[in-house]
Amino acid sequence: MRSFSESYREAGVDITAGYEGVKLMSAHVKRTMIPGVVSDIGGFGGLFAPDLSGMREPVLVSGTDGVGTKQRIAQLLDKHDTVGIDCVAMCVNDIICCGAKPIFFLDYIAIGKNVPEKVATLVSGVAEGCVQAGCALIGGETAEHPGTMAPEDYDLAGFAVGIVDKPKVIDHSATRPGDIILALPSSGIHSNGYSLVRKVFDVEHTDLNVYSGELGQTLGEALLTPTKIYVKPVLACMAAANIRGISHITGGGFYENLPRCLPAGLTARIEKASIRTQPIFHLLQRMGDISDHDMFNTYNMGVGMAVIVAKSDADKALSAFHAAGCSAYIIGEIVPGAERVVLC
Incomplete structure (x- = not known):
């Protein structure tokens, strides 16, 4: 039996739109696949096996951020294919400050009404950001929020994890006058x-x-x-x-x-x-x-x-x-x- 809830749809949440969104975004996600990705999208967790060869003390570095009110410009222009790059950038640019190479990313989209094509376009930007950063998009979540957000509104946030060998962490302690x-x-x-x-x-x-x-x-x-x-x-x-x-x-x-x-x-x-x-x-x-x-x-x-x-x-x-x-x-x-x- 296929998953479908008429009662839930009448309350404002169409779960079939979510399934359609996942199908549409799959091609974008595949662009980000790098060695180490173990799982495909759609599971309960994203799996990644990092390559630790040559590292004496591997350290994971994480960062999370969103796009902020810049996404209002995207909504006014009805152009949603670039704010995903912003979302990735705000996370990976933080963790590279420690010297950590980003290895994977997850996104979260809260949206007033789940329009699969719009969500897939948002994810296309996230995927492009991941390609530019050299990391994999291994999971995410789209949550439909009827009654708490206007139908055309959304909020995009993300989470990145990187890795660095501890002796190579940039900790700023070596900074000297004259630098x-x-x-x-x-x-x-x-x-x-x-x-x-x-x-x-x-x-x-x-x-x-x-x-x-x-x-x-x-x-x-x-x-x-x-x-x-x-x-x-x-x-x-x-x-x-x-x-x-x-x-x-x-x-x-x-x-x-x-x-x-x-x-x-x-x-x-x-x-x-x-x-x-x-x-x-x-x-x-x-x-x-x-x-x-x-x-x-x-x-x-x-x-x-x-x-x-x-x-x-x-x-x-x-x-x-x-x-x-x-x-x-x-x-x-x-x-x-x-x-x-x-x-x-």
Whole structure:
């Protein structure tokens, strides 16, 4: 007998739509399969057998996050194939800061009404993010929430697990005065500060499809640009140089995130003029009349990740990043001081 509940459907939950969604997303999930995947989607748990060869003390590193209110832009534009990349990026970019290679990912979608094609499109973005990060999408959950969410609304979150040999964990303790700070360019606003973005641009009452000469694209395209995933460039740099610290510049901007990879008594001195800031930030600051401090305390301002290396390793690190397709550049150095971050 097939699984079906007329009573449950009358209450707002169509379980057959869930089955159809799983069928539609299967092709996307298959793109992410890497060695180590033991199970297929649809079971009660995702199974993964990590390759521990060459590791003396394997350590698992986990991270979880969501897309936040950026997904409202996707809903307004009815474009749902990229926010999944954001979801993966926000998790894997955190765990790579420890030097951990992501190995698998799980997603969770809460949605007002389960439209299988829409859910499959959301998962296609998650799968693309996993491909970019080199990890497998081994499971997830879609939950229909009638009466608590509007039919077109959804919330997307995820969970990543990575692995690193304990002697190779980047713990920031080796950071010294004179070390160089490298910027890994962002793709734009990424996935933070969108409550302020939505207020400044009044997105509920603005045509997001109008082309902007200043941006070189529509406002909607600029706001929906997916978060850059830094896993592969950072792994390439780790193989070529000694990374002493990594900071993922997310919510809280420079002032909150750079101190997270600094030992006490050290300051990150950033040359503001060296930062390559995209037009979307200038437009946002001007239209919102936002101070420099608040911009750098909320947004990445063009720097998605900051990497600290010894001065003697700077050229090797830059070469490794460039060879991996990441146009890293120098934005500052580590100096003694009590103030954690100085922009000059």
